[in-house]
Amino acid sequence: MKYGLLGTGPWALNTHGPALAAHKDVELTGVWGRRSEAARELAGELGTRAYDDVDALLTDCDAVAVALPPDVQAPLAVRAAEAGCHLLLDKPVATTPESARQVTEAVDAAGVASVVFFTLRFSEPTATWIGEQAAVEGWLTGRADWLSPVFGGADSPYTASPWRKEKGALWDVGPHALSVLLPVLGDVTDLGSVRAGRGVGDTVHMILRHADGASSTCTLSHSVPPAAAGVTAEVRGAAGAAALPPREEPPVDAFARAVDALAESARTGQAHACDVRFAQRVTEILSSAEAALQP
Known part of the structure; x- marks a missing residue:
């Protein structure tokens, strides 16, 4: 090709x-x-x-x-x-x-x-984990947190990115969080139910209600110091608890x-x-969260 x-x-x-x-x-x-x-x-x-x-x-x-x-x-x-x-x-x-x-x-x-x-969704072992949890029924709640030091003191090539400065972690790493939660917990069918609040810097806390009644939260930030950075996700339900494994490849x-x-x-x-239709839904959810942040 x-x-x-x-x-x-x-x-x-x-x-x-x-x-x-x-x-x-x-x-x-x-x-x-x-x-x-x-x-x-x-x-x-x-x-x-x-x-x-x-x-x-x-x-x-x-x-x-x-x-x-x-x-x-x-x-x-x-x-x-x-x-x-x-x-x-x-x-x-x-x-x-x-x-x-x-x-x-x-x-x-x-x-x-x-x-x-x-x-x-394309890295291992995270892609396999997402597929495995999506096949399990009875999840009740989940969370996905992506805490980055891009604006928190890290030596990062993305610190100077104009669009990241303007749109913040909600739009840059929010898609990653949703790419984990949506296939496992289901779509967010009621966009009006999306709630969001601000934290330090560009930190955003998001609350979601999924199609089958499950709920989830996301904490998204580029403003944490390097020592506080990390990516975590988990789901809990009838099968117990399952945590996203670390990404192990570049x-x-x-x-x-x-x-x-x-x-x-x-x-x-x-x-x-992960086609454009899925990506469109991610944009719709993040846009609803952005609207919920407005005073």
Whole structure:
């Protein structure tokens, strides 16, 4: 499958690009970025060419991998789908329900495949754990906490990210939390029931009610000090308690599995569990939480 890479930031440099360049079933056709100099530099490192015209790259590709801020990603995803490209997108797919819906509609209209890279759903052993708990009945409650020091003193390439500064942990790591809870506890069918409150910095506490009556909480932050950082999740019910295991592999390996998942979806025509429709639902839930934070 011929891929175009859209984006030149740390995620493209450290994860998307290396995974695509090393994948035996991928031909990395080229790189496009909002800064042409950065696109040329990244393309040189990956052994491919830089494109100044994104539409020219879309014409030359079977699929695109996008590593761009969500509100830049969404309209480009629509253009890529309209050009007939399969989509390997990043989370969140967009930060408004309207933009997320436009991506879904474009995918449906074009008949292309889509996968959205929710890291824990493609990493091991977390992906296996989520699948195992989703097959168990009787869960009553759960929680998913993602506490990051991106703005809390860490030496992180994402500290300078403008969109993360603007939208905070709710939108950056909230999708990860939901990607764990929704397949296990069920959809949040009543968006009006979503509750949220603020903590220190960009910390957000979210309360969810799921389709079959289960409830869950999420604590999301980029504002904790490095010593307080961590990712935890658990569910409790008739089967007892189950805790999310630590992720044991680098994101580049998980991204390679997402590449495989997109190829399988394109080949079979079967939607993947982490397609744009699932990503749209995640955006709708997070938008409801954002609305609940307003005074």
